[in-house]
Amino acid sequence: MSGRGLLMWDEAVTKYDFGPGHPMDPVRLALTMGLVRAFGLDGVLEVRAARAAGDSTLRLVHREDYVDAVKEVSADPGVADGSYGLGTMDDPAFPGIHEASALIAGQSVAAAEAIWRGEAEHAVNFAGGLHHAMPGGAAGFCVYNDPALAIARLLELGAERVAYVDVDVHHGDGVQAAFWDDPRVLTVSLHEHPRTLFPQTGWPEETGGPAAEGSAVNVALPAGTGDEGWLRAFHATVPELLADFRPQVLVTQHGADTHVEDPLAHLAVSLDAQRAVQEACHDLAHAYADGRWLALGGGGYAVVDVVPRSWTHLVAIAGHRPIEPETAVPASWREEVFARTRQLAPGRMTDGRTVSWRDWEAGYDPADRTDQAVLATRRAVFPLRGLLT
Template sequence: MSGRAQLMWDEAVTGYDFGPGHPMDPVRLALTMRLVEAFELDRALRVTAARPAGESTLRLVHRADYIAAVRAASAHPEAADGSYGLGTEDVPAFAGMHDAAALIAGQSVGAAEAVWRGEALHAVNFAGGLHHAMPGGASGFCVYNDAALAVARLLELGAERVVYVDVDVHHGDGVQAAFWEDPRVLTISLHEHPRTLFPQTGWPEETGAPGAEGSAVNVALPAGTGDAGWLRAFHAVVPELVAAFRPQVLVTQHGADTHFEDPLAHLAVSVDAQRLVAEACHALAHEHTGGRWVALGGGGYAVVDVVPRSWTHLVAVAAGRPLPPGSAVPEEWRAEVFRRTRQLGPLRMTDGRTLEWRDFDDHGYDPADRLDQAILAARRAVFPAHGLLP
């Protein structure tokens, strides 16, 4: 195994563009890559591009009739009428949609292949993480589910146990659905409670189909959860389950929309905490999978202040060159931000937060605390299936 990290990047992924005014502005991808370059992280890992996912690859997760519908909507977006979730307010059809979505999917599949074959120890595709797409339909800004496709490709290549950890503010419903009946895949999602946020799924009682009990894990966090609670929940659930499952590969999704500035959700997490979770996932990979780690992006709609910083930290961690939180943002990047958006970019790679949290095992729990109730609900639902005490 080479030990080198790999960053999947093709400028054409910015063609995944639902048009003016849509929250998923592809400028967030371009600005992230420019920030990666401004810190010269592209010299610390291999930057490469994979081919778009072909029909047979897409069929690992998606139905043939749905793929055909995407192709049709891509060719004639004006005719998309909401069928298969295409042509809606969330997923407007646009010319070239199939090609752009398949290209993003191809980068995540390529990342998985590189890690499994030993061509890279870690691989990042921050354009990916489109975790809401279902086998037979688009949803939540997502056309093809590149995260599920990456996991499915790992299984096709011979992986017997894969853990997927999703820390996006929204439930990773499409990935959970894809592997609901598959005991080879453990999906863990930390997200805002479904009572208050799309897609209104991800209850702790969702634990997998008969024969795959305990293979789906859902930590439904109360709205308003901040750094200390988010980190407490992550460390109270994820490390023990990863250790018990003994995966051969770790796939993680790092949606930046948990941030307190994100306009579409209600958590209060900082870039500093997001960086710590990236570091924790990196450590879990080295501890349990021989370092095999595929890291994806996801949601995130504060496209200047948050997303580029969060995912640049992710790339830096994967590259083995973590950035000190207080690092000044390069001035040439801030000039690029203003040129593209007429906004002022952030000055530093930190939100200035001091990160402390109470460890669940060391400090016990408060049965009257809503966060601890969420943690306990998840542990009680799935820990016994893995031989763990809740």
């Protein structure tokens, strides 16, 4: 297998644009790629563009009538009336919505193919991670579910065990739904508790369908959870599950909206903790998936201060060229930020936090809300997988 990493990128993904004022501002993608280039990472990883996902690929997850509806709205946004989730406040219609969505999906699918065929060890598509789209409808800023499509393609190619780990602040509901009753796919989602955040799913009791009990794992964290609790929850669940499942490929979703500055959610995680989880996912891919790692973007609506730095760290880690947190942000990129947004860019690749967590094996506090969340998940899922709680 080649040790070279892939970075999937096509400027046209920035056409995935719900319009002025929508939180999913495509400038976050352009600024991320700008920062990747400013650090020279486009010379470390192979930058590759892929074709848009075709109908047969999209139908691996999505219903034919839904794909046809997206195409119809794409050609004439005026027909969108909320059917299939299109033309809503979350997912407004725009010209070319099918083409832009299929292009993002195509990058994730091609990355999965390259990993499976041994062309690359790691691959990143930070434009992807659109995990809310359902087989028959758009939801939560997501039209086509590229993580689910990439996993479905891996299964089609012969993979027998694929693990999906989602650390977006929102529950990875669309991916869970796509593989709810498929024991070949382990879905793990760490997210803000559904009592306080969209999509109001992802309870610990959601553990998979009758044919796949224990294949869905949900850690629902209380609002206000910060670095130590978030990292403790991750390390108290994910490594043990992956060690048991032994995936042939690890697919991870790295929504940056867990950040304390994100305007749409209520966790209090720093950039430094996000980077620590990215490194952990990289290490887990090497430990349990023979290094096969597909890393995706996702949510994240602090589009200048957080998203570009977080995902540039992800790209650097996938390229085996990690950026030290105290590294200064290149002046050329800060100028680009101001030119595009009239905002001042952050000065360093850190929030200045030193991250640490207490290991679960050291014991838990039954009065701690984060520990309660972790324990609820372990009690719900671990026995189904033959693991001790």
